[in-house]
Amino acid sequence: MPHKFNADRRDKIAKQKYQVTNWPAYNESLRQRGDLTIWVKDEALSLWTARRRTSRGGQPKYSDLAITLCLTLRVVYGLALRQTQGLMRSVAALMGFDIAVPDFSTLSRRSKGLALPSTKSEPQHQVRSIWLSTAPA
Template sequence: MPHKANAARRHHIPRPKRRVTNWSDYNEALRQRGSLTVWFTDEAIVAWKAAPRTTPGGQPHYSDLAITTALILRAVFRLALRQTEGLIGSILQLLGLDLPVPNFSTLSRRAQTLDLPAQARITGGAIHLLVDSSGLKLSGPGEWLVEKHGTSRRRSWRKLHIGFDAVTGRIVASILTDRDVDDASQVEPLLDQIAEPVELFLGDGGYDRTGVYTTLDERHPDAKVIVPPRADAVFSATADTEPNQRDRHIQAIAGKGRMAWQRDSGYNERARVEGQFARWKQVIGDQLRFHSDGARATEVAIAAQVLNRMLDLGCPNSVRVA
């Protein structure tokens, strides 16, 4: 709406102004994101060829690390598979290495079954887990086809679920599902990807489900759960004698209002996971380019690794100035 109702009487909160205090280091980190030496490492060159196979069957030419390196370059520079093949070939030629180059069909086939190793955390300790979901479009006919020829198309997309560690700023879990999958049902699969203890779990109202609280109580009984109850939420049967975390949230909202509860409980920290989705779609893109579910799952896992690697190169430290 161009003009909202009662705009003159609405409470306008000015956007805070921040200043980056480590601009020189962050500027260098931004330049390093485009350096081939960051993404095409010596470890990948050493382990380029696959280990000899001891079981019956054909012998693979390329290790999983070689395929992963190629797919990482594809994600970083937004290349097609044939362009990725050309880039890998030119890099090996410039380095004077006599190594085979995986062709585009090999990359497409291996992406469907690629086994990616778990990412190690930079710092130990408990995780402050922020969860949310967003949509990623599937490749297909664009708006020009619809406008030019009058064809109709259904907007197809998949739902990306991520778990974001507020302590380190890294994506620690990611899952790709169909668009009609409930967010709360993916909490357990996300926790399956996390080996460290979860100290804080924070999600929006879509995670206000009994199954979410039950799963967290079983796996991380000491975790603090901050999920806004629904507007018609009721107390549990033991609220008078032994209130649970959800009961205390309902009591706080009833006593001082939802806005005050958000401020006092730390729920506003959840906005950081929204920034992760904005970063994902700006750096990686807002669509999936593979055409099979297995390859798309690999594409999402590769994208999470890319964003974490960029974060390891350097991130801005900002302070509020107004």
């Protein structure tokens, strides 16, 4: 068998063993992995819908801020567009907001012109909160 060919001469690296000493803190850290916290400023909520166009063309229903929030959650949690739509519906319902959520085709179409914030600087599993503000990044 090829994987056992030189087994006696291969370097043996012992597997490191970790021992948990603070079980309550460890259990709490595991619980916090599923925590989702989103803060939405009142100004951002009022800017959810887009301003009316003065030029010819179709009227956008959602602002760039709304599309950016949806697509940021999509990147952070690695979701498909339909799953992102479902997540945003449930978040809006849980927070008690009476807002329309962009559908997956709108997210796909509008994502081409937007610059999304990068999440490559920190691991995705540690991103637990997103701050939505009206200030330009």
